[in-house]
Amino acid sequence: MSASNAQEQIELHKALAPRYAFRYGFEFSRLFQQDWHAEMMRHMPAGARRVLDLGCGTGFFLAELDERRPGAVGLDISHAMLRVSEQYVPRAKVVTADAEKLPFKAAAFDTIFCKGCLHHTRDHVRFLANCQRVIDRDGVLILSEPCNDNFAIRWARTAMYHVSPHFSPEDRGFMKEELVALMERAGFEVTYAGRYGVFAYLFAGFPDHIGVLRYVPGAAWIVRQMIKLDRWICSTRFLRIVSFQVVVAGRPKRA
Numbered sequence: 001m002s003a004s005n006a007q008e009q010i011e012l013h014k015a016l017a018p019r020y021a022f023r024y025g026f027e028f029s030r031l032f033q034q035d036w037h038a039e040m041m042r043h044m045p046a047g048a049r050r051v052l053d054l055g056c057g058t059g060f061f062l063a064e065l066d067e068r069r070p071g072a073v074g075l076d077i078s079h080a081m082l083r084v085s086e087q088y089v090p091r092a093k094v095v096t097a098d099a100e101k102l103p104f105k106a107a108a109f110d111t112i113f114c115k116g117c118l119h120h121t122r123d124h125v126r127f128l129a130n131c132q133r134v135i136d137r138d139g140v141l142i143l144s145e146p147c148n149d150n151f152a153i154r155w156a157r158t159a160m161y162h163v164s165p166h167f168s169p170e171d172r173g174f175m176k177e178e179l180v181a182l183m184e185r186a187g188f189e190v191t192y193a194g195r196y197g198v199f200a201y202l203f204a205g206f207p208d209h210i211g212v213l214r215y216v217p218g219a220a221w222i223v224r225q226m227i228k229l230d231r232w233i234c235s236t237r238f239l240r241i242v243s244f245q246v247v248v249a250g251r252p253k254r255a
């Protein structure tokens with residue numbers, strides 16, 4: 001990552017840290033986040049013990065990982081984001097570092113999660129190759145990143161990244177096949193690639209941006225129904241293109 005982008009991400013997330021605490025403060029938004037995490041965790045090997053959450057931000061996912069796999073490690077470039085994580089995982093091991101220069105020895109982890117961090121970086125293959133280095137040969141990397149397969153979503157996302165002060169104009173989402181190709185170039189064999197998140201993502205994922213459910217009685221029940229609907233949409237061949245995230249899992253290629 002260029003020094004200027006690293007600095008830009010640090011500044012950006014300094015301002016965003018309090019918004020994340022607010023975002024995860026509602027029951028309906030936590031419900032949605034937990035479902036998103038479950039979608040990622042279902043690719044974790046049953047025997048996984050050494051887990052890393054790359055770009056863990058304020059640690060909400062890390063707290064769940066640490067509950068299931070005690071000793072899970074979180075890494076983020078933003079110290080401000082990590083400071084918020086103290087309220088969710090006060091005892092967790094968290095590291096302030098750039099994901100493109102991972103301060104871990106080779107094969108240190110058997111599962112690496114990366115939820116929404118890759119698209120903030122500029123050299124994606126290098127980022128993924130770094131993950132490949134610190135992952136065990138039987139380990140797995142599980143990513144969830146913004147999906148740009150749908151034209152309207154791609155357009156709206158690009159516009160938002162350019163206009164909103166909460167994003168960098170150079171951040172961008174990925175086409176599903178593009179992310180698969182990046183993984184392969186970085187030395188991974190992709191074992192799963194699917195889409196995730198439609199209505200629940202939009203209405204429960206970001207109550208700091210789209211806050212309508214904050215005022216609706218029974219919001220948690222509504223989000224549960226949205227989650228079921230989204231799962232159906234993502235399982236259908238023609239509709240799943242309207243989803244907002246792509247989830248990819250892969251393991252290091254055998255030589």
Ligand SMILES: C[S@@+](CC[C@H](N)C(=O)[O-])C[C@H]1O[C@@H](n2cnc3c(N)ncnc32)[C@H](O)[C@@H]1O
Nearest residue numbers: 013055056057076077078098099115116117120
């Ligand atoms: C969209 S947030 C996601 C945070 C968290 N995974 C979550 O789901 O709440 C992206 C995170 O990636 C971090 N980040 C951006 N560039 C990074 C880099 N080069 N190395 C490590 N973390 C980075 C940001 O500081 C931020 O916390």
